[in-house]
Amino acid sequence: MAVVPAPSQPTHEVGGVRFTSLATPSRGSTDSSVWAVEIAPGAQGAPHQLTREEVFVVLDGRADVRIGDERATAGPGDAIVVPPGVPFALAAAGDEPLRALCCLPVGGRAQLPGGAPFVPPWAQ
Numbered sequence: 795m796a797v798v799p800a801p802s803q804p805t806h807e808v809g810g811v812r813f814t815s816l817a818t819p820s821r822g823s824t825d826s827s828v829w830a831v832e833i834a835p836g837a838q839g840a841p842h843q844l845t846r847e848e849v850f851v852v853l854d855g856r857a858d859v860r861i862g863d864e865r866a867t868a869g870p871g872d873a874i875v876v877p878p879g880v881p882f883a884l885a886a887a888g889d890e891p892l893r894a895l896c897c898l899p900v901g902g903r904a905q906l907p908g909g910a911p912f913v914p915p916w917a918q
C-alpha cells in the first residue's frame with residue numbers, strides 16, 4: 795500500500811526520547827526508514843555513530859547538535875546531515891521539546907561506544 799497510516803502513539807521510548815516509526819520495512823518500505831523523534835528538554839541523546847548517512851529535519855523546537863568535534867544549533871526547517879562513522883548526539887536546546895523527522899537507509903546500523911552495531915528498533 796502506498797499510504798501507510800501513522801501510528802496513534804509513539805512506537806518506542808528510551809530515556810525521555812520518543813520514536814514513532816512511520817515508513818520502515820516492518821511497515822512496508824524497502825529502501826528507506828523514516829520516523830519521527832521527540833526529545834524532551836533535559837533528555838540527552840546517547841552519543842553514537844551510524845554505518846550509513848542519517849538525515850534529520852527539525853519540525854519544532856531547537857536542536858543542540860554535536861557531530862564529531864563540531865557543535866551547532868538547528869531550528870525548524872533545518873536539515874541535519876550526519877555522515878557515517880562520525881560520533882554524534884542530539885538534544886533539545888531550551889525549554890521546548892525537539893521534534894524532527896529522521897531518515898536512514900534500510901540496513902543502516904547504529905553503534906554505541908564500545909558496543910556492536912545494531913539496527914535501531916524504530917528503523918526496522
